[in-house]
Amino acid sequence: MSESSSPRAASFPSSPGDPRVDVTQGGALLRSLTGPLARWLPRQRWFAGKGRPLAGLTLLSATELLPCDAPGYAPGLLHLLVRTRQSGPAPAAGDCYQLLLGVRAALPPDLMPALVGRPSEGPLRDRAVYEALYDPRLAAVLLERLRAPGRLGALRFDRAPGAEIPRGLTARALSGEQTNSSVVYGETHILKLFRRVSPGLHPDLELPRALAEAGCTRVPAPCAWFEASWPDGDGGGEPLTLGVLQPYLAGSSDGWQLALRSLGSRADFSAAAHALGRAMAEVHTALAQTLPTSVLDRGQLEQTATAMHDRLAQAAGAVPELRPYRTGLGRAYAALAGYARGGGDCLAQRLHGDLHLGQVLRRSGEAHWSVIDFEGEPARPLADRRLPGPPVRDIAGMLRSFDYAACQHPDGGSWAADWSRASRGAFCRGYAAASGFDPLSTPEVLRAYETDKAVYEVLYEARHRPHWLHVPMTAIRRLAAATP
Ligand SMILES: Nc1ncnc2c1ncn2[C@@H]1O[C@H](COP(=O)(O)OP(=O)(O)OP(=O)(O)O)[C@@H](O)[C@H]1O
Ligand SMILES: [Mg+2]
Known part of the structure; x- marks a missing residue:
């Protein structure tokens, strides 16, 4: 749907503090919501367009899950898909976001932090519009919908055959800063709502569902999900995945917390890392058995090495600290190209x-590791995230993570470096034991992917968390000095 042809597009002043709303086209609902959303959206953690003024909104779909004009204090519930338009040097197509808004005449004090705003005009005039996920009563409506498959407006709710979803579970929104929004129901289920959405099957539904169907027990199996048909037949007719309900692993800790605990008590992490390597090998093996794979040939591996070189050049242009290591790091990519020229190839498959x-x-x-969050890198386009790649890419990500954890150790130094080395080795051995493929058997490939990841981290930390820059720089020094 083009913005100019949309009957439901609105623009607002570039100053977010200015309450005037310049409605350029119709759409009573959007007229109500444009001003409050213009101020609220850029403040959300999941809003991707930070730093560029919000210039307009298009309403792609609106679905009333509960009527918003009910008399008295009954809350209404609106599901919206909106496309943002942002001003900047190059006008971009804009991102599409999923919003769940509650509507009440008056907001109880405990919901005040969830307030989006009070529209000054249109059908929602003077009503309190708020983030619905923080209202357990409204979050419960969503669960009820997921329990009962079917269509509602642009939305379609589906449930996995045989999945048990109890009625009346108490909802609790997770408050941590995340890319998406999650609600825990009764400590038995968790619903993840994707915020920035695009057409196409979302890998965080696609991969766990494929793994569950393959009998892999490493991933909480999706029990229900919901999608929207892309308005006006745009987006190649592919539905947008909006949310996935899966079992909640109550009482679990993530690997980062466990690694820090191990470092804090100067305990070895090798056994846990070995088990983790096994778990990832099981996931990769099941993905390779159920979803398409290919073999990266000489040309593709050489192209990969060139793309890595280019990313290094770009990062070194932006981060002066990286420049002294360019030659050393470049050797890792040259070694990958050399591996390809020598007849080496590489399996490509769907990845985490x-x-x-x-x-x-x-x-x-428990010793059993579960793997979550198969959305890939959220900043990359959905279609890219669904492309097969070498398993070593995931492995390199985990190996870098051990290094990140070790750098959190208060004393740092050689003990933490030894902890990381031992954990990394154990992870690779566990992976090899369960899959038959030892990542260390193709050191050129592993080193190139690890280097590429560390270069990405340098750029990320320099831009967003300069006080963390020393973490990837430690790896950069090691990788640049290594002999291919
Ligand atoms: N099945 C589960 N059982 C228990 N906790 C879970 C489960 N799924 C997710 N969580 C918790 O919720 C948090 C957020 O989940 P997830 O990583 O899927 O969201 P996200 O929005 O993609 O986060 P991020 O911004 O870190 O990518 C996790 O860090 C984990 O603590
Ligand atoms: Mg994520």
């Missing part, structure tokens, strides 16, 4: 895409 210690969970007292 953003593997690190924060993406694996273990219940207290």
Whole structure:
């Protein structure tokens, strides 16, 4: 749907503090919501367009899950898909976001932090519009919908055959800063709502569902999900995945917390890392058995090495600290190209895409690791995130994560470096034992992917968390000095 042809597009002043709303086209609902959303959206953690003024909104779909004009204090519930328009040097198509808004005549004090705003005009005039996920009563409506498959407006709710979803579970929104929004129901289920959405099957539904169907027990199996048909037949007719309900692993800690605990008590992590390597090998093996794979040939591996070189050049342009290591790091990519020229190839398959210690969970007292969050790197386009790649890419992500954890150790120094080395080795051995493929058997490939990841981290830390820059720089020095 083009913005200019949309009957439901609105623009607002570039100053977010200015309450005037310049409605350029119709849409009574949007007229109500444009001003409050213009101020609220850029403040959300999941809003991707930070730093560029919000210039307009298009309402792609609106679905009333509960009527918003009920008399008295009954809350209404609106599901919206909106596309943002942002001003900047190059006008971009804009991102599409999923919003769940509660509507009440008056907001109880405990819901005040969830307030989006009070529209000054249109059908929602003077009503309190708020983030519905923080209202357990409204979050419960969503669960009821997921329990009962079917269509509602643009939305379609589906449930896995045989999945048990009890009625009346108490809802609790997770408050941590995340890319998406999650609600825990009765400590038995968790619903993840994707915020920035695009057409196409979402890998965080696709991969766990494929793994569950393959009998892999490493991933909480999706029990229900919901999607929207892309308004006006745009988006190639592919539905947008909006949310996934899965079992909640109550009482679990993530690998990052467990690693820090191990470092804090100067305890060895090798056994846990070995078990983690086994778990990831099981996930990769099941993905390779159920979803398409290919073999990266000489040309593709050489192209990969060139793309890595280019990313290094770009990062070194932006981060002066990286420049002294360019030659050493470049040798890792040259070694990958040399491996390809020597006849080496590489399996490509569907991957986790953003593997690190924060993406694996273990219940207290149990040795079993579960893997979550298969969305890949959220900044990349959905279609890219669904492309097959070498398993070593995921492995390199986890190996880098051990290094990140070790750098959190208060004393740092050689003990933490030894902890990391031992954990990394154990992870690779566990992976090899369960899959038959030892990541260390193709050192050129592993080193190139690890280097590429560390270069990415340098750029990320320099831009967003300069006080963390020393973490990837430690790896950069090691990788640049290594002999291919
Ligand atoms: N099945 C589960 N059982 C228990 N806890 C879970 C489960 N799924 C997610 N969590 C918790 O919720 C948090 C957020 O989940 P997830 O990583 O899927 O969201 P996200 O929005 O993609 O986060 P991020 O911004 O870190 O990528 C996790 O760090 C974990 O603590
Ligand atoms: Mg994520």
